[in-house]
Amino acid sequence: MLDKLREVIDPEIGVNIVDLGLVYECEADKGHAVVTMTLTTAACPMGPYLLDTVEGVLLRQPGIESAEVRVVWDPPWTPSMMSDAARAQLGWNG
Numbered sequence: 697m698l699d700k701l702r703e704v705i706d707p708e709i710g711v712n713i714v715d716l717g718l719v720y721e722c723e724a725d726k727g728h729a730v731v732t733m734t735l736t737t738a739a740c741p742m743g744p745y746l747l748d749t750v751e752g753v754l755l756r757q758p759g760i761e762s763a764e765v766r767v768v769w770d771p772p773w774t775p776s777m778m779s780d781a782a783r784a785q786l787g788w789n790g
Contacts, residue, residue, distance in 0.1 A: 697729060697757055698722050704749045708742055711785055713750070717777025720768065727761040729754040734773045743767075 701719055702712040713719055713733065721732040731750055735743050747765045754763035775788065783789070 697724060697754065700753050700757060701731070701750065703753055704746065706736075706742060706746065709736075709786070711778075711782045713746065715779040715782035715785075716773075717779065717782070718746075718773060724757075724760060727759055729757065729760045729763045730766065731764070732766045732768055734768055734771075736773050738769065 698714060698719065701722065702714045704713045705711065706713060706716060706718075709716065716736070718735065719731060719733045721730075723730055731754065733750070735746065740746075747767065750765050751763045754760055754765075778786075778788070
């Protein structure tokens, strides 16, 4: 499922949420999927869009009948959580 979550692109940044380091955990059991994730900031204007999109991606997976997206703020997101691919895509070397 984590690979499918790479389809969810943060429209403000243009990078998928997995490579941005926003997804902390993704699991499924007995047809129920749970994603634990964060946002770049608590005031992220794209937050509702991202959460709805994540839920939609989960519900399109075979065998998944229900989905839950949990937003956490600890640990807080920092740019250091981005993958090397995200850093390269953004031209960020730090």
